[in-house]
Amino acid sequence: MNKIKFLEYLWDNGLSTSADLSVQEIQEFKSRTSANRVIARKWVSEGNCYQTHHQARLLQDRSGLVFYQNDDPRTGHLVVVNSDGTTRFTLGVPRIDSNSCPQEGYLSLPPSSVHFGGIEWGCEGNDGYTDYLFDFDWSTGKLLRFARPSRPW
Numbered sequence: 654m655n656k657i658k659f660l661e662y663l664w665d666n667g668l669s670t671s672a673d674l675s676v677q678e679i680q681e682f683k684s685r686t687s688a689n690r691v692i693a694r695k696w697v698s699e700g701n702c703y704q705t706h707h708q709a710r711l712l713q714d715r716s717g718l719v720f721y722q723n724d725d726p727r728t729g730h731l732v733v734v735n736s737d738g739t740t741r742f743t744l745g746v747p748r749i750d751s752n753s754c755p756q757e758g759y760l761s762l763p764p765s766s767v768h769f770g771g772i773e774w775g776c777e778g779n780d781g782y783t784d785y786l787f788d789f790d791w792s793t794g795k796l797l798r799f800a801r802p803s804r805p806w
Contacts, residue, residue: 654792655736656715659697663704664688669695672711694718698736705738710762712791713774717741719762719791729759731776733791742794746780747787749799754781770800 660672666688674682682688695704696718707720712733722730722743733741746758758781765775765786775786788797 654714654716655698657696657698657711657717657736658715660711661695662691663693663695665690665692696736701737703736703738705734707732708762709734710764713764714791716792721762726759726761729755731760731762733794741792744789744794746778747796747799749780749783749785752780752782757781760787767802769802770798772798772800775800 661669662672663669664686666686668686668688670679670682672694693704693706694709695702705718705720707724709718709720711718717733717735719731719733722728722732729746731744733744735741744760746755746760747753748755758779760776760778763774763776765777767777767786768775770786772786772788775788778785778787784802785799786802787799789795790797
């Protein structure tokens with residue numbers, strides 16, 4: 654699988670920065686240049702340049718990006734694209750048990766800042782009934798496991 658070599662943020666002032674900057678470095682950049690917000694992400698894969706306006710996160714293995722469907726967290730769906738920008742799959746809120754109501758649940762962009770249940774690169778969410786940390790196979794979209802937090806998000 655091809656990898657994303659270079660991920661940059663394109664800012665509303667026409668400048669770009671590496672996506673690897675720390676929060677402090679981003680704040681310094683914004684203060685220094687009067688940038689306000691990221692308007693696109695740009696990357697290189699196999700020598701070709703790609704760009705998306707979505708608020709996207711780089712997958713841990715650098716094989717693609719994940720973002721909210723229609724740039725709207727309320728859809729309850731995440732879209733995973735390959736390094737060439739083609740859609741790999743769309744991920745919906747999983748049905749965990751008979752109490753689940755996926756159309757009322759949500760998924761947050763990975764990775765979660767919390768780690769429990771052995772899930773290291775998880776996706777916080779709710780199945781419409783209960784909060785969970787979900788662990789997906791980001792190559793296939795298969796739900797591998799899930800764990801309940803000790804307290805609600």
